[in-house]
Amino acid sequence: MDEPLFRDGDRVCLPAPAALLPCRSHPESEGITAHHVQWVRRSLPFLEEPQLQSLLGAHYDRWVCMCFPDIARDIAEDLTNLVTLMFLADDLTSRPGRDTSSVTHTRAAYDALLDVMQGTRAHPRSAGQLPVSLLTLAGELFGSIRARMPTTQWHRWANNMRAWAEGAIQETAVRRRGKPLSFAEYLTLRRHxxxxxxxxxxxxxxxxxxxxxxxxxxxxxDLIGAVTDHALLTNDLHSFRAEHYNGDDINVIAVLCRAEGLSLQGAVDRTSMMIHDAEHSFIQQRERIRSSSMGSTAEMHVYFQALGHLLAGNTRWSYLTGRYHGNGYEWNGALSGTITLTPDCTVRLQEGTA
Incomplete structure (x- = not known):
């Protein structure tokens, strides 16, 4: 049996992020948050109060508000509800430790989600661990998005959603096998x-x-690839405590420790450096496109800024979300410094603040 990555109360030093990209929030974030709290309590009656508190403590509203600060409020509200349902669906299906986290159950759940996205399941029924009410809500949100999206863009998004679902199913299969991954295998899997x-x-x-x-x-x-690498490494860096206690080793920290023999601190340092490199790579690729004919349009300039907001917002959210740091967690604003790892939460010492 593998030695645990760390023991209760162990400490590790978290290096400061590169922070080369500006982070700001949606100007109507307070209203978006209020709307989201009401929607969660009204729309997810199958969850018990502790589950509702955990869901709200993840601050998915703040993820949307910081990642997409320039979108219309009504779209921000829809996207906040959508990301909440997507994380909830992931938790109900493919998370380790669940009796239903088999490949068969995971595929049934994602197939159902894709069916309602495409409108091919007129009367949703429960699938895997996804209740009818969740699938019905997802269908309503997908329908709202589809009604406003250009057709070509909708098909692109639908294809990307299918690819993500296949990646999630594959991750479940790898998790069930329990075979350790090399870093290259991990990165290929997580990119999908x-x-x-x-x-x-x-x-x-x-x-x-x-x-x-x-x-x-x-x-x-390549530009979207740099965004993907930055986001997945950032999320894994901040979630490794929670995933360790959930029995999940498909995380960059666990892979670097087990496959490459790094210490916990060494894995954290290596991952932080890879995130720095991904941020620099994103900026370099963005500037190369910006200087070309493809990048000279007003739309591309707006999108370049938006991708920067996505990376900066996802980074900031990773510091503050209870999803990674425990129920009831309140971030103290520290971007770097020593953290103590416990089963219940991350304990962060206030050193380098935002």
């Missing part, structure tokens, strides 16, 4: 299972632009 590319398309939608004509251009794909 992390839901970044669909949200890049939703960023276009929220801004009222459609970049479908250049979406397959190698330079554009």
């Amino acid at each position: 299972s992390v839901c970044v590319t669909p949200w890049c398309v939703l960023g276009e939608y929220g801004l009222g632009i459609d970049l479908s004509a250049i979406a397959e251009h190698p330079a554009f794909r």
Whole structure:
């Protein structure tokens, strides 16, 4: 049996982020949050109060408000509800420790989600661990988005959602096998299972632009690839405590420790450096496209800024979300310094603050 990555009460030093990209929140964030709290309590009656508190403590509203600060309020409200349902669906299906976290159950759940997205399941029924009420809500949100999205953009988004679902199913299969991953295997798997590319398309939608004509251009794909790497490494860096206690080793910290023999501190330092590198890579690729004919349009300039907000917002959210740091967690504003790892929460010492 593998030694645990760390023991209760162990400490690790978290390096400061690169913070090369500006972070700001939606100007109507308070109203979006209030709307979201009401929607969660009204729309998810199958959850008990502790589950509702946990869901609200994840601050998915703040993720949307910081990642997409320039989109219309009504779209921000829809996207906040959508990301909440997507995280909830993931928790109910493919998380380790659940009796139903088999590949068969995971595929049934994601197939049902994709069916309601496409409108091919007129009367949703429960699938995997996804209740009818969740699938019905998802269908309403998908329908609202589809009604306002250009057709080509909708098909792109739907294809990206299908690819994400297949990645999540594959991750479940790898988790069930229990075979340790090399870093290269981990990165290939996570690039498919992390839901970044669909949200890049939703960023276009929220801004009222459609970049479908250049979406397959190698330079554009490389740019989205840099966004994906930054986001998945950032999320894994901040979630490794929670995932360790949930028995999940498909995380960059666990992989670097087990496959490459790094200490916990060494894995945290290596991951932080990779995030720095991904941020620099994003900026370099963005500037190369900006200086080309493809990047000279007003739409592209707006989108360049939006992708920067997505990375900065996702980073800031990763510091404050109870999803990673425990129920009732309140971030103290520290961006770097020593953290203590406990089963209940991350304990962060206030050193480098935002």
